[in-house]
Amino acid sequence: MKSLRLYFLLIFLLLTLSMMAQDQLYLQGVCVNEKGRAIENVSVYVNDSLLVSITDENGHFALSRPVVGQKIRFAHIVYEPMTYTIKEKDLIGQELKIEMETKSHELLEVEVTANAPHIAFDNPVRSVLDYVIADDGIYLLAYRSRNTSVLHLSFEMDTLHELILSSAYKNLYKDFYGFVHMVSDENACQLGFRMTTDGRKKDMFLCAPLSLNLFYKNFAPIVAASDSVVITGRYAFYGTEQYYYCVTPTADTMYLLEHIVDEKMRDDIIDLFRFGVDKFHYYALNFYPTMFYIYNPIYCLDNKFYLFAYADDETIVYDAVGKELERYPLVYHEQTRWDGTMVQDGRWKKSMIVDRAQREFYSFFVDDGLYTLMRIDLLTGTATPVLDLSGYPFAEMLRVHNRVLYFLYPTGNNHRQALFQVKLEL
Numbered sequence: 147m148k149s150l151r152l153y154f155l156l157i158f159l160l161l162t163l164s165m166m167a168q169d170q171l172y173l174q175g176v177c178v179n180e181k182g183r184a185i186e187n188v189s190v191y192v193n194d195s196l197l198v199s200i201t202d203e204n205g206h207f208a209l210s211r212p213v214v215g216q217k218i219r220f221a222h223i224v225y226e227p228m229t230y231t232i233k234e235k236d237l238i239g240q241e242l243k244i245e246m247e248t249k250s251h252e253l254l255e256v257e258v259t260a261n262a263p264h265i266a267f268d269n270p271v272r273s274v275l276d277y278v279i280a281d282d283g284i285y286l287l288a289y290r291s292r293n294t295s296v297l298h299l300s301f302e303m304d305t306l307h308e309l310i311l312s313s314a315y316k317n318l319y320k321d322f323y324g325f326v327h328m329v330s331d332e333n334a335c336q337l338g339f340r341m342t343t344d345g346r347k348k349d350m351f352l353c354a355p356l357s358l359n360l361f362y363k364n365f366a367p368i369v370a371a372s373d374s375v376v377i378t379g380r381y382a383f384y385g386t387e388q389y390y391y392c393v394t395p396t397a398d399t400m401y402l403l404e405h406i407v408d409e410k411m412r413d414d415i416i417d418l419f420r421f422g423v424d425k426f427h428y429y430a431l432n433f434y435p436t437m438f439y440i441y442n443p444i445y446c447l448d449n450k451f452y453l454f455a456y457a458d459d460e461t462i463v464y465d466a467v468g469k470e471l472e473r474y475p476l477v478y479h480e481q482t483r484w485d486g487t488m489v490q491d492g493r494w495k496k497s498m499i500v501d502r503a504q505r506e507f508y509s510f511f512v513d514d515g516l517y518t519l520m521r522i523d524l525l526t527g528t529a530t531p532v533l534d535l536s537g538y539p540f541a542e543m544l545r546v547h548n549r550v551l552y553f554l555y556p557t558g559n560n561h562r563q564a565l566f567q568v569k570l571e572l
Contacts, residue, residue, distance in 0.1 A: 173212035173232065175242030176205045177220060183542075185246060186495075187512060191219040203496055212237060220244055224539040248540070248556075266303050266552065266567035273562040274554055278320040279547045281502075282347075285326050285337070286565065287318050296328060296337065298350060301547070307339070309350040322371040322446070327361070328352060334361040370446040372466040377403060377444055377451065385439030386412040390453070392468040403468045408440045408457040441496040447505055452524075454498065454507075461524060478509070478522065478529035503548035508532075510544075517541065519551065519570070532570050546570070 177185040184205030192198050192209070199207040209218065212232050221227045225246040236242050272288040272295075279285075283306060284299040294315050298307040317329040326337045335352035342348050356364070370377040375392045382389065390403040444453045450471070451464040456479055463472040481491040495510040495517075507522045509529060516536040520529035533551060535541055541553040542563075549570045554563045 173209040173236060173242060175207055175209070175244055177201050177207065177222075177244045177246055178205055179225065179246060179248065185222060185225065187222065188225070188246070189221045191221065192216060220246060222246065224249055266565045274565050275316060275563075276318045277543065277545075277552070277554070277565060278318045278326055279545050279552065280320060280324055280326060284552075284565075285318055285320075287315070287328075289313060296350065298347075301550075307347065307350045309337075309352075311352075319365075321365055322368055322376070329358070329361070331358070333357055370444045370451060372446050372449050372451065374449075374466045375468060377446075377468075379444075381439060383412060384415055386415060388440055388442050388457075390444060401468070403451075403464065404453060404455070404462065406440065406442050406455050406457050411440065443498055445498075445500050445507075447500060447502060452507070459527075461527060474524055475527035477527045478520065499544065499546050501546040501549060506546075506549075508546055517544075519544070521570075533568065538566070541566075 177188045179185055184201075184203070186201055186203045186205065188201040188205070188207070190199040190201070190207045190209065198209055201207045214232055214234050214237065216232045217229055218232065219227060219229045226249050228244070228246060230242075230244060272290055275287045275289050275294070277284055277286040282298075283301060284303075286297045286299055288295050288297060292313070294311045294313045296309050296311060296315075296318070297305055300306055311328065312330075314330040314332070315328045316331070319327040319329050319334065321327065327334045328337060333355040335355045338351050338353050339347040340349045340351065367378045368376050369379045369390070375394055377390055378393055379388065379390050381387065386408050388406045390405075391400050392403050393400045440457050442453065442455050442457055444451055446452075449466045451466075451468065453462040453464070454476060455462055456476065459476050459480070461474045461476045462470060463474075464470055477488075479491055479494040480488045483489050491511070493511040493513050495512045497510055499508040500506075501508065507524065509520050509522060511518045511520060511531075516534075516539055518531050519533040519535065521532045522529045535553075538553070538555055540556055542555070544551060544553045546552070551568050551570055553566055555566045556562065557564045
């Protein structure tokens with residue numbers, strides 16, 4: 147009798163697994179480039195011509211009712227198209243990772259004119275890996291095959307200081323107080339300077355390292371900081387609610403700055419629960435843990451906080467301790483539908499840049515993978531196009547300082563990158 151019960155239990159488990167496999171409603175995946183970075187706006191086709199999905203800003207896509215042996219084609223304006231055949235292992239709930247190769251291309255002719263991109267920093271034996279812009283210049287991480295260097299450049303691209311480092315350091319990080327850190331896979335070190343007797347910076351050096359876990363524990367919760375308080379943030383209800391808190395530097399007090407809710411998205415999730423909580427958790431949360439997260443960034447500029455509450459279509463300004471000063475409309479990210487209602491413009495990229503020197507804010511519109519830089523008018527909430535980057539589809543790490551746009555761009559087919567700059571029009 148015992149063996150018979152065990153037999154029926156095994157039959158039940160096999161039938162359950164078979165039903166789960168047949169009930170695979172979606173195949174979730176992500177598209178990345180050779181560097182592992184997510185690719186947005188990749189078109190996903192089945193049967194070679196039927197468009198079924200387009201990757202989001204995190205590179206994610208979804209395919210409904212996948213079938214073993216079905217061919218999926220991926221296409222993007224700056225990456226080589228590729229085809230993938232669905233296998234049985236892809237239907238067991240794991241995310242499918244598609245790596246796309248950059249198209250072979252000829253470097254565009256760049257004329258050094260008043261408003262055309264030109265190389266700001268280049269070296270024939272080095273490639274720029276990362277850079278940050280600080281108040282005292284540009285910190286640039288460049289590497290050879292044997293070692294890595296961090297260079298401190300003036301805004302005129304003069305090399306002020308240089309420090310040879312281990313090639314283990316691969317990233318730069320500027321914290322919310324303006325200090326620059328070198329980050330490896332294991333630790334992070336703050337960059338410091340030895341000073342001369344007359345107060346000038348002499349030599350760069352690395353301060354005592356922090357473990358990577360401790361470094362992110364200290365800095366990850368902070369989203370903005372003034373001279374008086376730091377702002378921390380958290381999400382609630384599957385990313386459809388966002389809380390910002392003011393915390394004193396000694397962490398003795400904490401109070402709520404703002405609570406933002408995307409009511410429509412929250413209601414949509416509540417409706418999803420009606421189809422079954424288990425399926426919602428399995429498909430939505432396992433595959434797309436960030437798909438519902440709303441975007442309402444906050445920045446500190448001149449000891450004031452600027453909260454771009456896209457969910458509420460307004461910009462809120464606070465003083466150094468979080469007291470509300472002003473509210474402005476925020477509408478550039480929306481468009482009018484045929485029935486007169488306002489909806490989010492699909493071309494709007496959830497990304498912003500702050501020009502601290504000119505006290506200006508920028509965002510992007512993306513069409514077929516090509517970027518247009520937009521300058522935001524705080525008073526009206528509208529945005530004006532200031533630069534079309536269609537000639538530079540491979541631009542990465544875009545930043546603005548003193549109305550000059552900086553970005554990294556490949557210099558050819560040798561996998562090298564240089565730092566480019568272009569003056570923005572008024």
